[in-house]
Amino acid sequence: MAEAYIIDAARTFRGLGKAGKGAVSHIHPQRLLGEVFKAVEKRNDLNTSELDDVVVGCSTQMGKQGFCVGRMAVLDAGWDNNASTVTLDRFCGSGITSVNLGAMGIMSGMQDFVVSGGVEMMSYTGTLQPVGNVMTIDAGNLHLRGLHPQPHQGICADVIATLDGITRDDVDGHAEESQKRAQHAIENGHFDKGVIPVHNDDGSVALDREEFPRPGTTRESLGALPAVFSQYMDVPVDETGETFGDLVRRRYPDLEINHIHHAGNSSGVVDGAAAVVLASKEYAESRGLKPRARVVSMATTGGDPTLMLNEPIPAAQLALKKAGMETSDIDLFEINEAFAVVSFKFMRELGLDPSIVNVNGGAMALGHPIAATGSILIGTMLDELERRDLQRGLVTMCTAGGMAPAIIIERV
Numbered sequence: 001m002a003e004a005y006i007i008d009a010a011r012t013f014r015g016l017g018k019a020g021k022g023a024v025s026h027i028h029p030q031r032l033l034g035e036v037f038k039a040v041e042k043r044n045d046l047n048t049s050e051l052d053d054v055v056v057g058c059s060t061q062m063g064k065q066g067f068c069v070g071r072m073a074v075l076d077a078g079w080d081n082n083a084s085t086v087t088l089d090r091f092c093g094s095g096i097t098s099v100n101l102g103a104m105g106i107m108s109g110m111q112d113f114v115v116s117g118g119v120e121m122m123s124y125t126g127t128l129q130p131v132g133n134v135m136t137i138d139a140g141n142l143h144l145r146g147l148h149p150q151p152h153q154g155i156c157a158d159v160i161a162t163l164d165g166i167t168r169d170d171v172d173g174h175a176e177e178s179q180k181r182a183q184h185a186i187e188n189g190h191f192d193k194g195v196i197p198v199h200n201d202d203g204s205v206a207l208d209r210e211e212f213p214r215p216g217t218t219r220e221s222l223g224a225l226p227a228v229f230s231q232y233m234d235v236p237v238d239e240t241g242e243t244f245g246d247l248v249r250r251r252y253p254d255l256e257i258n259h260i261h262h263a264g265n266s267s268g269v270v271d272g273a274a275a276v277v278l279a280s281k282e283y284a285e286s287r288g289l290k291p292r293a294r295v296v297s298m299a300t301t302g303g304d305p306t307l308m309l310n311e312p313i314p315a316a317q318l319a320l321k322k323a324g325m326e327t328s329d330i331d332l333f334e335i336n337e338a339f340a341v342v343s344f345k346f347m348r349e350l351g352l353d354p355s356i357v358n359v360n361g362g363a364m365a366l367g368h369p370i371a372a373t374g375s376i377l378i379g380t381m382l383d384e385l386e387r388r389d390l391q392r393g394l395v396t397m398c399t400a401g402g403m404a405p406a407i408i409i410e411r412v
Contacts, residue, residue, distance in 0.1 A: 001279050004103035005291035006409060009379030010039050011274035012198050016211040017122030023207040024198050024271050029065045032198065033073035033119040033273040035247035039196045040115065040275050041079065044289060049080035052111035055102045056087045056092025057118035057371035058117045060125040066292065069119060083115075092338060093300075093399035094118050095274065095374025102278045102293040103407075114281035117275035119374035126269065134238045136247070137400050142240070144192075148305040149247035153400060154229035155267065156260045156308045157339035159248060164345060168260040168407045171340035172222040177354075178337060179217040180238035182361025186210060190360050190387060194379045212268045226261040251306050255330040258330055262263050265340035270367030274375035293382055296392070296408040297323035303402045311404030312396040313349050319394060319406040327352060330408070332392035334377040336397030337362035346396075359384060373397065385411050 012032060016022035024032060033056065041048060056070025071085035072118035090097045095118035096133050106110035134140040137150050151159075161171065185191060197208040248257070277289075288381050299318035303311045312335055320326060327350055335346045335357060360380060363373065374397055382394040396406035 001109050002109050004295040005279050005412065006295065006382060007277040007279050007289045007291060007294040008040050008044050009274070009276045010036055010043065010194055010196050010378045011372070011379055012272050013195055013207045013210050013356055014034060014212055014270040014272040014369060015207050017126065017269035017271050017369070019127050022123045023211055023272055027198065029119050029121040029124065030072040030076045031068055032263065032271065033069065033117065034077035035198050036117065036196060036273045036275045037073060037077035037079060038113070039210055040066060040075070040277050044277060046277070047287070049082045051083040051113050052394060053084040053102070053105065053114050054083055055098040055114060055116045056085060057098040057374065058087050059089050059091050059094055059120060059371040060128065061087065062128055063088060063122055064156050065121065068291065072175055073119065081280060085157065089371070090403065090405065091401060092336065092368070092370050092397055093240060093374060093401040093402060093403060093405040094371035095376065096302070096378065096395060096397060096405040098372070099276050099278070099375060099378055100298040100405055100407055103298065104144065106280050108297070108331045114278045115275055116278060117273065117375045119273040120370040120372050121271045122269045122369060123271050127319045135235070135236045140238055149250040149298040150305050150401070151244045152229065152232045153308060154261055155232055155244055155248060157261045157341045158229055158257050159252065159255065160307055160309060161257060161260050161341045162258045163183065166341050166344060170344055171260055171265045174340045174344050176217060176219045176363040177178070177220055178358065178361045181359060182365035183214050183215045185360035186213065190382070190384065194383045210366060212270050213365050217264065218248040222264040225262040225264050228262050230259040233313030262343070263393045265364055267363035268302040270369050272367070272369030274372050274379060276375050276378055291412050292386070293325050293409045294409050296410045298407050300403065300405045305402035306353065308400060308402045309338065309398040309401060312342065312346050312398050312406070315404035315406040316350065316394055316396050319324050319408050323408050330385060330392050330394045331356065332359060332381060333357045334381050334393065334395040336368065336373055336377065337364045338368060338398050340364060342398050373403065377410065399400060
């Protein structure tokens with residue numbers, strides 16, 4: 001099997017994902033992703049006419065993010081027309097999946113040069129109305145709902161915490177640590193190698209810093225925040241009148257949910273985009289591209305769509321099995337902090353030392369631009385392995401519908 005090498009990775013700073021308030025909320029999603037494409041092209045002197053494909057993740061493919069946003073971003077970036085593109089959706093896992101698919105094309109021998117990545121403008125998608133006023137991810141398919149009731153993800157997080165005995169103090173402490181690590185990473189330039197500023201059309205800088213983090217967050221300030229997802233329990237999901245609470249009770253009729261998640265221990269709503277440049281050994285050598293890492297293994301798993309958020313653990317285990325490795329063979333882990341319970345349970349179940357997990361903070365502090373986050377985390381992992389002179393990292397994340405992709409990379 002051919003090797004798939006990571007040549008480079010870059011991302012935007014993450015802007016506040018609120019329409020009219022975030023620094024990049026006025027920028028078109030195609031333009032935001034195009035900014036990253038232009039950056040990796042310039043940084044690596046890429047010949048975009050030789051691209052075998054561009055694979056882009058985008059979760060809410062509606063309106064400005066519809067119509068194959070990846071292809072439009074390639075054209076907006078001024079890349080060669082030969083740079084064909086596909087846009088995919090695996091919910092939050094899209095940004096890892098785009099890299100995995102690009103790597104698969106190279107490892108199969110069918111491709112030599114691929115750019116992967118993702119984009120999500122939550123300041124825009126937050127303005128969109130649910131199609132047909134249906135608020136569930138089953139899109140109003142009542143037959144599917146009968147088989148697999150899928151509640152609001154925040155409620156799922158609280159249900160998992162209740163079932164697993166994870167407390168409010170556990171998740172607030174985890175969120176406080178995420179903020180501290182993110183603040184330390186920003187102040188000490190840990191993200192500088194992989195991050196790019198975003199520009200307005202006139203060339204002025206729109207965003208050159210992380211907008212979401214809240215330095216100085218403490219467990220006490222987090223403890224003062226009210227749990228928020230209990231209020232969704234009585235929200236009707238469609239014209240049937242059924243509520244999110246009803247969906248939970250279909251599976252857990254007698255469960256008294258301990259609601260512990262809130263804005264401070266859940267992932268932040270932000271805008272962002274990222275790109276990862278992949279190449280075969282032969283192509284990299286022939287074009288003078290210096291590989292920074294190789295893809296060791298990949299995995300994707302599916303599980304219970306009602307609980308929805310538990311799959312990173314089996315995904316990580318499967319990626320390790322495919323690589324013939326144990327958790328002890330991995331130097332650093334990145335597990336997306338969609339909700340505090342996800343990453344907390346991941347560390348607890350796999351017996352991981354917290355000091356090697358999300359070492360620069362995670363989405364509770366930095367934000368989670370849905371389909372871009374996976375590609376962002378791969379770049380963050382690569383930069384941190386180099387900064388610490390370590391070898392291997394594993395990246396994974398939960399997705400809606402009860403799935404999780406994972407990837408292991410190794411420096412070369």
